[in-house]
Amino acid sequence: MSTISPSTDRVRHVDPTRRQQAVAAWALALPFVLLFVVFSLGPVLASLGMSFTDMRRTDIRDPFAVNPVGLDNYVQLVQDPLFRKVTLNTLLYLLLGVPATMAVALLVAVGINRVERFSGFLRVGYYLPVVTSIVAVSVVWKFLYRDNGGLFNTVLGWVGIDGPGWLDSTTLALPSLVLMAVWRNFGTLMVIFLAGLQTIPQEVDEAAEVDGASGWARFRHITLPMLRPTLLFGAVITGLGYLQFFEEAFVMTKGGPLDSTRSATYFTFDQFGFGNYGYAAAASYLLFLAVVLLTWVQFRWLGERDEKGATR
Amino acid sequence: MTTPTATRFRRTARAGAILGLASLALVACGRDSGSDAPVEQGEAIGDGKATGTIEVWAMGTEGEVLDDFSEAFTEENPDAKIEVTAVPWESAHEKIANAIAAGETPDVTLVGTTWMGEFAESGGLEPLPEDLVDPAAFFDGAWGSTEVGGTSYGVPWYVETRVLYYRKDLAQKAGWDEAPASWDELKQFTQDLQTKGGAEYGIQLPAGGTGSWQTMLPFAWSNGVGVTNDDGTEYTLDSPEMVEALDYYKSYFDEGISPTRLLDAGELESGFADGTYGSFISGPWHTGLVEDQGVTEDQYGVAVLPGVDSAGGTSFVGGGDLAVFSDSDNKESAWKFVQWLADPATQQGFYDEMGDLPAVSEAWDSGELSEDPQLTVFGEQLDNALAPPAVPTWEEVATVIDGEVEKATKGDTSVEDAVAEMQRQAEQIGTGL
Numbered sequence: 001m002s003t004i005s006p007s008t009d010r011v012r013h014v015d016p017t018r019r020q021q022a023v024a025a026w027a028l029a030l031p032f033v034l035l036f037v038v039f040s041l042g043p044v045l046a047s048l049g050m051s052f053t054d055m056r057r058t059d060i061r062d063p064f065a066v067n068p069v070g071l072d073n074y075v076q077l078v079q080d081p082l083f084r085k086v087t088l089n090t091l092l093y094l095l096l097g098v099p100a101t102m103a104v105a106l107l108v109a110v111g112i113n114r115v116e117r118f119s120g121f122l123r124v125g126y127y128l129p130v131v132t133s134i135v136a137v138s139v140v141w142k143f144l145y146r147d148n149g150g151l152f153n154t155v156l157g158w159v160g161i162d163g164p165g166w167l168d169s170t171t172l173a174l175p176s177l178v179l180m181a182v183w184r185n186f187g188t189l190m191v192i193f194l195a196g197l198q199t200i201p202q203e204v205d206e207a208a209e210v211d212g213a214s215g216w217a218r219f220r221h222i223t224l225p226m227l228r229p230t231l232l233f234g235a236v237i238t239g240l241g242y243l244q245f246f247e248e249a250f251v252m253t254k255g256g257p258l259d260s261t262r263s264a265t266y267f268t269f270d271q272f273g274f275g276n277y278g279y280a281a282a283a284s285y286l287l288f289l290a291v292v293l294l295t296w297v298q299f300r301w302l303g304e305r306d307e308k309g310a311t312r
Numbered sequence: 313m314t315t316p317t318a319t320r321f322r323r324t325a326r327a328g329a330i331l332g333l334a335s336l337a338l339v340a341c342g343r344d345s346g347s348d349a350p351v352e353q354g355e356a357i358g359d360g361k362a363t364g365t366i367e368v369w370a371m372g373t374e375g376e377v378l379d380d381f382s383e384a385f386t387e388e389n390p391d392a393k394i395e396v397t398a399v400p401w402e403s404a405h406e407k408i409a410n411a412i413a414a415g416e417t418p419d420v421t422l423v424g425t426t427w428m429g430e431f432a433e434s435g436g437l438e439p440l441p442e443d444l445v446d447p448a449a450f451f452d453g454a455w456g457s458t459e460v461g462g463t464s465y466g467v468p469w470y471v472e473t474r475v476l477y478y479r480k481d482l483a484q485k486a487g488w489d490e491a492p493a494s495w496d497e498l499k500q501f502t503q504d505l506q507t508k509g510g511a512e513y514g515i516q517l518p519a520g521g522t523g524s525w526q527t528m529l530p531f532a533w534s535n536g537v538g539v540t541n542d543d544g545t546e547y548t549l550d551s552p553e554m555v556e557a558l559d560y561y562k563s564y565f566d567e568g569i570s571p572t573r574l575l576d577a578g579e580l581e582s583g584f585a586d587g588t589y590g591s592f593i594s595g596p597w598h599t600g601l602v603e604d605q606g607v608t609e610d611q612y613g614v615a616v617l618p619g620v621d622s623a624g625g626t627s628f629v630g631g632g633d634l635a636v637f638s639d640s641d642n643k644e645s646a647w648k649f650v651q652w653l654a655d656p657a658t659q660q661g662f663y664d665e666m667g668d669l670p671a672v673s674e675a676w677d678s679g680e681l682s683e684d685p686q687l688t689v690f691g692e693q694l695d696n697a698l699a700p701p702a703v704p705t706w707e708e709v710a711t712v713i714d715g716e717v718e719k720a721t722k723g724d725t726s727v728e729d730a731v732a733e734m735q736r737q738a739e740q741i742g743t744g745l
Contacts, residue, residue, distance in 0.1 A: 058434040058704050058744065060413035147573070168573050256521055256574065258718055274708035275430060 051282040057275025066278070073282035083283065085259055086267040089174060090243060093263065094294075096178045097242045102234055104182055105189030110223070112190070113197045123194070127187035134184070138251035141180045142167065145252075167253050170260040177248045177261055185241065189234045196230030197223070235298050243291055264290075351463040354441040362392040362645035367418035369408070371401045374422060374470075374632070374666065381665055385652050392645055412436030417637035419646035423466060425457035425630055430704040432460040433744060438636045440464040441647055445654050453629035454671045457699035461544055461745045466635035467654045468671035470662070473697045474530065474627045475689055477598060478591035479584065480613045482509035491615030495534075495560060498618045502569045502591060511590030516580055517564055519572040520718020525700075525710045526628045527593050528717050532557040533626035533698050534619050540701045544745055547709065550735035558720055558727045565721045572722055581605045584612070593617065595630070596669060596690055614686050616693045629697035631671065669694070704744035712737045 015021075051073055053066045077083050108126055112119050129137065144151045145166040153163030166176045200223060208218050224231075246265040249255055255262035255270075262270075264287050271280035362385075370378050375398030382394040397418065399407055405427060411417040412434055423431060431437050440458070445467055447455050454468035476491060476498075483491075483501070486509035492501040502514025518524035529539070535557040540547050564570040575583075581598075583589045585605035592598075602612060617625035634653060636646045652658055659670035660679060669681075669690060676682060676691045700706050713734055720730040 056704070056744065057409065057430055060409060061415070061435050063413075142576075146576075165573065254522060256718070258520075258722065258724060259715065270711070274711070275704065276708070 047281045048285065050278055051285050053278045055278040055281075057277065059277075069278070073279050074286065076279070077282055077286060082259065082262075083264075083267060086262045086264050089260065089262060090245070090264045090290075092174060093178060093181075093245055094239060094242045096175065097181050098235060098238050100178065100182045101186050101189060101238050102231065105186040105234070106193055106227075106231075108186065109190045109193035109197060110219070113194060123191070126190055129184045130187040132184075134247045135251055137180070137184055138248050142252045145176055168257055170258050173253055173257060173261045177245075177252065180248060181242065181245065185238065189238060192234055193227065193230060196227045200226045232298060236295055239294050239298065240291060243287065243294060351439055351461070353463060354439045356442040357444065357644045357647050362389040362648040364391070364642045364645055365393045365395055366420060366642055366646050366649050368394060368396045368649070369399050369404075369418050369421040370396055371399050371404045371422055371424075371632075374668065375399060377666055381662065382649070384658075384661075385649060388652075389645075389648070392649075394649065408436075409434075412637070412639070415639050417639045419640040419642050420634060420636055420649060422469065422632045423635050425454075425468075425633055425699055425702075426706055426710075428457055428465060428633060428635070429460050429702040429706055429744070431635070432463075432465040432702070433704045436637060436639070437465045438638045438640070438643060440466060444647055444651050449656070449672050449674060450654075451629065451671060451673055451694045451697065453694070453697040453699050454631060457629070457631075457702055458633050458635075460702045466633040467650050469632045469634045469653060470659075470666075470668035471629055471631035471671045471694060472595045472597070472669060473629045473690060473693045474526065474593050474595050474617070475693050476591060476593055476615045476617055477584070477602065478613055478615065479505070479509070479511065479587065479607075479611060481611050482511055482587060482590050483613075485509045491613060492618050493622045493624070494618050495620050499563070499569075502564070503567075505590030506569060509590055510587060512588045513571055514569040514590045515564060516575070516583070516589040516592040517561065517570040519565055519570070519574065519721040520714055521574045522711075522714060524717050525713040526630075528558070528561055528713070529700070530593075530617055530625060530627050530698075531561050534617065535560075540703065540743060544701050544703050544743055547735060547738035547743065549713075549738055550731050554731050554734075555727055558717070558731060561717070562720050562727055566723075599686060614689045616689060616696070624696055627693050627697040629694065629699050631669070701743070705741050708741050709738045712741070 052068055052070060054069045054072075055063065055066045059066050112122050112126075115122065147153060147163075147165035147168060150163075150166075152166065156163040164172060167173050204222055204226075205218055208222055213221070244265045245263050246269065249261040249263055249266055250269075253261045255266050264283065268280050268283040268287065271283060368378065368382075369375070375396060379394070379396040382396070386392055386394055401424075404422075404424070408417075408421060408423070408427070408431060412431065417436070423437075428437075440463075447464070450468050451471060453473075454471045455464075458464045458466045458468060478491060478501075482505055483489075486501075486504035486507075488501055488504060492498040498515075504514075505511045506514040518527050529537075532539075532554050535553045537551055537553045537557060538548055565572050580589065580592060580594075581601045582605055584592065584602055585607050599614070603609070617627050619625040634650045636643055636650065640646050653662070654672060656670075656672045656674040659672045659675040660681070662668060663670050663675065663681060664679075669687075670676065673694070676694075681687050681691060700710065716725075716730040716734045719725045719733075720727050725733070
């Protein structure tokens with residue numbers, strides 16, 4: 001962190017063109033600032049304000065003729081059993097999904113890092129799901145998961161197991177969606193981890209090998225610590241994505257069976273659909289808070305150790 | 313120069329100031345304590361011919377054919393011009409809502425029957441003028457979909473209703489020459505389809521999921537349940553009749569006559585064709601869909617929904633209403649166009665053109681609609697069909713019903729608890745009137 005010293009500050013004060021420069025800077029920035037205020041900041045503040053009112057769809061002709069209700073929407077949300085359920089679902093999705101995605105991505109990245117041949121081909125192959133449309137992927141996986149004639153149950157049938165209705169079971173539906181999400185998303189992390197792995201100097205690894213460290217010990221004490229910044233970044237972006245999961249459930253299960261795959265975003269989407277604009281806005285701000293909190297926790301947890309490691 | 317902490321403080325202060333201003337703006341506003349007196353119907357319109365441009369929004373295929381179809385109207389009213397914009401159904405709700413919010417609306421629009429409550433309550437639709445049409449000319453259920461809080465905001469244009477589809481050949485094998493006419497008979501009928509007719513499931517009923525209320529509520533209506541009180545201000549879902557109806561509905565899943573699994577698109581039709589499902593309840597579009605799957609007209613039949621006793625059951629009526637926007641600048645001519653579309657002769661003509669079932673009962677008295685054995689079943693059912701209450705919160709309450717039906721059919725809660733929970737949540741949501 002750098003602070004500007006007083007001396008340079010004084011020098012700037014006497015700069016005769018400073019004013020013109022400021023004017024020019026603002027003039028150049030103005031188009032963006034205006035667009036940002038009108039199309040980004042404005043709606044954000046409006047929706048924040050909306051979350052403190054009882055605005056409904058029927059108020060659209062008179063958006064200001066609504067009652068301020070203070071924190072009522074938030075209080076009601078916290079008490080709403082469905083909202084509690086979708087929060088739990090979202091957390092479960094996050095807790096199952098992020099570690100699994102990172103583990104798979106790391107495993108594949110370490111593997112590909114060793115492979116000399118076909119590594120380009122493998123990279124493309126594993127990355128392909130990421131660039132495929134999530135809706136298309138969901139539709140295909142819905143068929144794979146089908147009770148009768150789905151690929152998974154057909155394969156299970158070969159070994160004599162009568163597979164369950166994956167998406168029809170309240171306990172299996174969410175993990176099934178997580179499995180698909182892992183398959184679809186680990187490609188991004190794999191690429192990032194691969195880049196991280198290449199920055200680890202070979203000498204350290206070789207020195208440890210000479211000292212007789214086993215493969216696992218080298219991975220545990222050299223690769224992992226040196227990858228920590230990359231892991232942090234991966235955890236944050238995956239976590240943010242998983243907190244907002246929606247399309248998978250929307251296409252594959254419609255939030256069912258019995259709301260077991262309804263996410264917080266899905267809940268918000270429904271509430272907007274019902275025209276409860278105030279309530280829906282409040283729900284999206286709670287989700288926003290959760291995102292901020294999650295990121296903060298991850299930076300605290302992974303970031304601090306990283307600083308310690310760096311100073312050592 | 314400022315230190316980072318000072319900058320941060322200033323930034324926080326600025327954010328605080330913006331929030332403060334925003335909340336000030338909020339305090340400045342407030343909901344008018346609207347009068348509870350019902351809105352009067354609009355004043356009767358004059359006799360002259362329609363003039364000027366009438367902009368019309370219509371969805372789906374209706375939107376595509378209406379332009380040519382309305383040439384007959386412009387021939388009668390040479391000074392008027394009809395401009396039809398076809399709007400896809402998927403974006404129609406949003407588009408109408410935005411138009412109302414912006415005050416930039418066309419003159420006439422087709423409105424899905426379940427949206428009437430919301431758009432009328434927001435003040436975007438014009439109350440129907442006195443004496444424009446005769447309410448008695450329409451099917452009761454269809455007319456009900458236009459009435460919001462006792463005032464009518466439009467005219468039914470076309471309708472659809474749900475009837476029982478069954479495999480005639482399987483039924484004959486099971487010893488049934490006629491469709492069942494009462495709840496007891498329906499139960500026996502579906503059991504027989506399963507045990508003697510060879511169907512894997514006697515009937516396919518939705519065990520929950522989006523829109524399952526459209527199949528479940530007819531059973532409740534048939535049993536005398538009123539979803540709301542007469543003026544639509546309160547939900548009245550928790551009645552012994554509702555419990556009885558849901559209990560009956562649930563028994564089909566408990567006894568394994570209907571699958572509890574939610575079907576994928578297309579599964580029902582192919583399952584009906586290969587004998588997996590012996591019967592199901594659906595609307596007129598399914599005649600085409602099952603025939604596409606190779607079910608011949610001799611193989612299946614349609615019948616009016618069975619009632620609790622042999623009096624005949626109440627079904628669901630959906631469809632489209634025509635409404636005029638309050639921001640329209642050509643209201644009188646717009647209503648004349650609506651009046652013309654609701655004329656029995658025009659309705660029959662539109663059926664010939666489109667296959668949409670007419671909302672005016674007189675249009676069913678002659679031609680194909682009165683002769684075709686399948687169509688007459690739909691006509692008969694329309695005499696005994698209800699629309700869901702036209703209140704702004706209906707879709708939200710419908711989702712609650714869907715959810716509780718699913719809990720009950722899958723054995724997650726008892727029928728009594730499910731019904732009590734429906735009522736509790738519906739009360740909390742309110743009708744929005």
